[in-house]
Amino acid sequence: MREIDIAEARPRSRTAGLAAAARLVRGARLSPLEVVALVIFAVILFLALFGPRIAPYPTETANPLLRLLAPSRAHLLGTDVNGMDIWSRLLAAPRTDVFIAVVATGLSVLVGAPLGVIAGYFEGNRRRLSSLVGEGIMRLLDVIQAFPVFIFAMVLVAIRGANVVNIVAAVAFVNMPVFLRLVRGEVLQLRDQPFAEAARVVGNSDLQIGFKHLLPNALPPLVVQISVTVGFAILLTAGLSFVGAGIAPPTPELGNMISEGAKFMITGQWWPSLFPGIALGIIVFTFGVVGETVGRLLQPGGRAARERGGDLNVGAQQAVADMVQEKRGVS
């Protein structure tokens, strides 16, 4: 009896799962462009994980006999100056670029967002010391941001040597101010909202309000910015490699692939540079669209706001409800 139940339940639950997924997709109201972007996004993640394994040819072994072959059936996108198959290297390259950009951006957020909360929450605080901390962070930021991003990253990489760890650190460092400023700006607006005052009234400390109540409300713009920054970080990494201050060949990386093919573009062999550039464009573009989609869905009421005719600040209401709950528990 039970066995039959399970046997019956399984397909039912599977279709139920599918239906739920379909409902979710419908509820999200994805545009065709967003659907395409999400699919490509999945492909990029897949390549970042398994790319080097599914490459049909070795990705780091030179073969002088196959130098600069035009695209053909054996080599779909041709071969590069070292006789390596470009299609294979293209499958393997996203791992390097996406990994560096994602880890670096993650670091930027981890450092930038908390500092942004502190800077924003304490700016103009009645207590002198707190206000000074906020002010100090911002003035320091002015100095960091006066440096030209690209050169700054290059100098940082040059100091420690060009390897993955140092490139990640440099890219993370130059992108950190973006998140600090963004979160600070959001917190400056949010801290005067009724729910923030309510949080104070029920006895939260400054830091609790900042991190537990204000930061989560700054999430939607933060997510959009993260995806934009990942895209920028990918371009930055590729740019560093292009001028020889990033990932060096033979490691497959889109920037150094373009760089290696650059001089052949002028002599007429267009394929070594063309395809990695297209790949870069697609990756950056996809991250941008996916970020905007997720940001829209995260926006309180973003899924249904249109027909309700306005965006109710669900997040803020939730925060107030949480606090009331908390207060009840305490008293």
Next chain:
Amino acid sequence: MQIGLYALRRLLLLVPQLLLISIVTFILIRMLPGDPARLQLGPLAPKAGVEELRRQLKLDQPIPIQYIAYLERLIHGDFGHSWVNQSNVSSDLALRVPATLELIGYGLLVVLLVHIPLAIITAARGGGIVTRLLKRLTFGYGLLAGALPDFWLGLLLIFIFFVRLHWTPGPEGRLGVAVTPPTHITGFYTIDALLTGNFNAFRSAAAHLVLPVVTLSFVYGAPIYKMARSTMTAALRSDYTTYAEGLGLPRWRVLWYAWRNASPPVVVMFGVISGYLLGGAVLIETVFDLNGIGQYAVQAITTSDYAPIQAFVLVAAVFTVLVYLVVDLIHYGIDPRVRRTRKA
């Protein structure tokens, strides 16, 4: 009057900012690997010679003294000496800063004359067939342009317009091989050539600028275009626009009111982009071999050449801070709300 006071206060703030910038640069540069004296003399030079040079360069002194010596020289307009090129950094800069500014200047001019009007047209509702077609095209452009690497686009343009079509000169620098540079007045080849009536040089300089300028404005105009379109769309949906339309004001006048409200974020975006480009144009400079300041800095970094990097970072930081100042002043002029808060 008020704006003068505001500008003065901002200029005073510049001094400590620049000092801090120079300190940070100095420390960063000193952390670069390689002994500069050894680099200059080569691996086979005798140890005594290297020591002597270290003394000359004050590299044997503690870091604070090195810094003060550096600052003193800076005040006298001495940016130091490049030990790789064996040249004076100030004269290198005089040659290379205009190359970069020429590229950025024309690039942003294109953005101003093409992207901004396009943004205003495509933000407006309705329109004829041409406008609708433009909307389609620019929608794709807005999505795509920010994602394309500038150095790759430059290569692609070279391949299409130089290798295949022979319409433009190749990536050989700012002038053709056989063309002598015009007399140095401003350092901008196009302007100098016009001033001296050297039309041959002008044609060559202009032709060599076409592809880099197109690359730059295509890639870096995208965020400005997107910002302008979205703020303009919001402004055109506002109540005051409906009101202005209801009053029966002419179309251009309605657009003008909306644009004035939409422009402040665009001005800020312009500032951010031009500040970024002084160093960020390095990839375009490299691809087209324009010998700009960014390319100069990259060469200096790869050879551990301290003086040019320091000079570059300082020049770039000054430029960035000045651009932000100009942006804030324009903002101050456009947006009356800023005036009110700044006074308080």
